[in-house]
Structure formats: C-alpha cells, structure tokens
Amino acid sequence: MASSFSRLAATLGRRQAALELRWLKAAQVHAPLEEMVSRRVAGEPLQYILETQPFGPLTLKTRAPTLIPRPETEDWTIRLAELLKNTSSKRRRKVLDLGTGSGCIPLLLCELLPQGTLTTFGVDQSLLAVQLARENAELTGFSTDEQRNTFSAFQASFLDPLFPQLHLGLEPPFDVLTSNPPYISWNEYLRLPNSVLNYEDPKALFGGPDGLDFYRAIARLAATRGFLSPDAVVAVEVGDGQAQQVEEIFHSVARVNSVIWLDPWDKQRTVVVWLQPVDASHSRRFISGESGYPQ
Numbered sequence: 001m002a003s004s005f006s007r008l009a010a011t012l013g014r015r016q017a018a019l020e021l022r023w024l025k026a027a028q029v030h031a032p033l034e035e036m037v038s039r040r041v042a043g044e045p046l047q048y049i050l051e052t053q054p055f056g057p058l059t060l061k062t063r064a065p066t067l068i069p070r071p072e073t074e075d076w077t078i079r080l081a082e083l084l085k086n087t088s089s090k091r092r093r094k095v096l097d098l099g100t101g102s103g104c105i106p107l108l109l110c111e112l113l114p115q116g117t118l119t120t121f122g123v124d125q126s127l128l129a130v131q132l133a134r135e136n137a138e139l140t141g142f143s144t145d146e147q148r149n150t151f152s153a154f155q156a157s158f159l160d161p162l163f164p165q166l167h168l169g170l171e172p173p174f175d176v177l178t179s180n181p182p183y184i185s186w187n188e189y190l191r192l193p194n195s196v197l198n199y200e201d202p203k204a205l206f207g208g209p210d211g212l213d214f215y216r217a218i219a220r221l222a223a224t225r226g227f228l229s230p231d232a233v234v235a236v237e238v239g240d241g242q243a244q245q246v247e248e249i250f251h252s253v254a255r256v257n258s259v260i261w262l263d264p265w266d267k268q269r270t271v272v273v274w275l276q277p278v279d280a281s282h283s284r285r286f287i288s289g290e291s292g293y294p295q
C-alpha cells in the first residue's frame with residue numbers, strides 16, 4: 001500500500017503533503033493516521049480532521065458542518081479590537097455577534113480587550129454551531145467568570161421578524177454588533193469548491209439570490225429602536241464586490257456613517273458603520289491600514 005506521504009502528495013503536491021503529514025502526526029485526535037490521510041485525500045478540510053483552527057492567539061475547536069473560521073475574519077476582528085481599545089467606554093460593553101458559528105469573532109474580542117470590559121453574545125440558527133461555540137467559550141475560559149470577558153451563545157434566527165423581542169437571555173442595547181453572515185449568491189454558490197460544498201453547512205454560506213439578504217436583516221435590526229446603544233458600532237464582513245451595496249443598505253434604513261476596511265489581500269472585506277452621525281468627511285472613507293473612530 002502507498003505510504004501516507006505519497007497518498008497525500010498525489011493530491012496536494014509534495015511540499016503541502018510534507019507539511020500536512022507533520023500536522024496530522026502531531027494531531028491530538030483519536031483517529032489512526034491512515035484514516036486521517038484517507039479523509040484528507042477525499043477532500044475534507046484539514047481543520048475538520050485536526051479538529052482545531054488557530055484564530056489570533058486562540059486555538060478554537062472546529063467540527064463539521066460549522067464554518068471553519070477564516071483568516072480574513074481574524075484580520076478584521078483584530079482590527080475591530082484595536083478600534084474598541086482606542087475608544088474608552090465608561091461601562092462594560094455589550095457585543096452581539098449574529099451567525100456566530102464557532103464563536104470565533106466574540107471570543108477573539110474577549111481575548112484581545114482588557115478583561116472585565118466585555119459581555120459578548122452570539123446567536124446562530126444551528127444548534128450544532130451553538131454547541132461548538134459554547135465548547136469554545138469553555139475552552140478559552142470566557143464562559144461565566146464575570147471578572148473576565150464573557151461569551152454566551154444562543155440558538156435563534158435573526159431573520160425572524162420577532163428576533164428583537166425574543167427573550168433569549170440577550171441584553172440589549174448592544175454597543176457593538178458584529179457579523180460574518182452567509183453572503184454567497186446563488187451563482188457563486190454553484191461555483192464553490194467541493195471541499196466547501198461537501199463539508200460546510202450550506203446555511204452558513206448562502207445569502208439569498210443576490211447574497212445580501214442577511215445584510216438587509218442586520219440593517220433593520222440596527223435601526224430597531226432600543227436594539228443598539230446610540231453610539232454603537234456595527235462591523236459586518238462582506239463578499240467580493242458587495243461592500244458598496246452593503247453600505248447602501250445601511251444608509252437606506254438609518255442615518256449612519258460608514259467605512260470599508262480592506263483585507264490583507266486588498267479586497268474590500270468589512271463594512272464598519274457608526275450609528276451616531278459623526279464628521280461627514282470620514283463617511284465612506286476607505287481604510288486599509290490602522291483603524292480608529294472618526295474624530
């Protein structure tokens with residue numbers, strides 16, 4: 001029988017195979033190496049086989065079909081943490097993450113901001129995602145200790161028109177609203193690679209015919225009286241070519257200012273919206289480097 005290396009190399013190339021074989025051998029999982037290699041050769045994402053993914057300084061659990069946290073999400077979450085650090089708040093901030101998946105966004109904020117300054121919540125329609133997010137909260141130590149930052153996950157659909165009134169244990173008004181919602185349009189969905197299509201939850205990916213359904217729902221929530229604090233900030237990840245349309249969606253429901261952050265690959269990746277109108281000269285400005293509240 002071919003060696004593990006040659007089986008991996010036939011699919012991944014020798015260089016990548018050597019790297020991945022090292023990671024598979026070091027993996028802290030209860031599966032024989034040959035079984036892991038077969039799963040990898042069949043196209044399963046490495047992170048589901050290793051059962052972990054680094055996200056900033058955190059190492060989070062990953063489990064199919066909950067979305068594997070992506071580097072572009074890590075990048076803007078770190079930038080958002082810097083922005084929040086640079087703007088003082090007299091009270092403990094409340095953060096709500098919509099479509100929380102593994103809980104990666106609020107958990108990284110919990111890690112990067114001073115302890116005892118954040119209470120974060122995440123909602124997801126998927127019970128499997130909520131369970132994973134709760135495990136990640138335990139793993140990272142951000143579950144219940146009020147001396148530290150905390151994260152709680154709840155199962156709910158934020159497309160539900162009654163979502164703001166559901167008594168889930170969420171505590172509006174929120175000071176920060178984050179989301180990496182499903183944003184793949186129908187046409188793009190059909191072109192996704194099998195490694196995504198066969199393993200990751202379609203409900204984590206498909207954002208309606210034009211990919212923008214979830215942004216409309218988030219903008220409506222942002223405009224719902226009492227849901228956000230008056231000076232709240234909203235940060236949403238967007239797909240290729242969606243940034244301006246997403247800005248328009250927010251501008252159409254509320255009087256807001258917004259900027260677009262580029263990701264490390266120079267793609268317009270995050271729309272950041274401030275509810276309280278600020279200096280108009282900062283409105284719609286592109287920021288690719290350091291972030292900060294418009295003064």
Ligand SMILES: C[S@@+](CC[C@H](N)C(=O)[O-])C[C@H]1O[C@@H](n2cnc3c(N)ncnc32)[C@H](O)[C@@H]1O
Pocket residue numbers: 066067068069070073098099100101102103104105123124125126129156157158159160179180181182183201203204205
């Ligand atoms: C693109 S994934 C992002 C997951 C995670 N935030 C991340 O960045 O890795 C979108 C998430 O939204 C969830 N989702 C989809 N529709 C939803 C809905 N109507 N209400 C709540 N969550 C939803 C999916 O289950 C999925 O976990």
